[in-house]
Amino acid sequence: MYGPLWRLLPGPWPVKALLALILVFVVVVVCFLWIFPAIAPYMPFNSYSVQTGTSR
């Protein structure tokens, strides 16, 4: 999985390393800004009120 990805990146190894770092950063940003906020409300520990019925 990561082997083929590494071979896919162009240039000598310093360039590959830099591109890999950028890819990691992009993944982190996408997670922080969109994916995590979207799934957080469904986490069982993110319920903060009192309500009838089962707690969310």
Next chain:
Amino acid sequence: MMRGAWRWAVRVTGEVLITLGLLLFLFAAWQLWWTDVTSNRSQASEIQALEKGFVSAGLPERGIPGGADPRATLTKVPFGQAFAIVRIPRFGADYARPVLQGTDHDTLTRGMGHYPGTAFPGQVGNFAFAGHRTTYGRPLHNIDRLRKGDIIVVETKARYVVYAVDRHVIVTPDHVEVIDPVPQHPGAKPKEAWMTMTACHPKFSARERFVVFARLVKSIPRASGLPASFMAEPVGTVR
């Protein structure tokens, strides 16, 4: 040939599992650290906007015709809108958090959430709101440090409403009677103005609720100003 395919499968499975593990760590970091960063920022800007709106005081509050009632308070606020600032000297003289209408996930990331249908600040009945104990700016992180008699000032466009802490309970989340007009007395007719704060308990868990009840001390028109004594930090202030 078989051997090569087997090795490939083991390698890919391992890489997927490591990736999932790293993503879980990343989610924990986001939940425990980044939500504080973003929520503190948005709650500070809500406070700024509220203070700006409050300065143009003298005007009657929304929904009150002409301010004929000298005890006029809010009656209706659109869902998700901020309408009050909570100040708790026990948490530091500079502690200020917004109260917004509604208790859904998004609202609670932007401040305290007012339980719809409960009273508004200063009204007879129970002004009840929820706040995060941990993460999302954790406005009620130290709710367990409040003591009987601690002052809570709720600032609206028209008034400073001063409450004093009476008692606390720890209950499971289905105990909705804590936000009843007379807290913990379902069906009772309210004669006094109460305030209820709910937060999670224990910290980092949603198993129970830490609930604090406070009783109205005084409701002061904004024009009169808030006596400084109410904002004095008590001994043992926690930030």
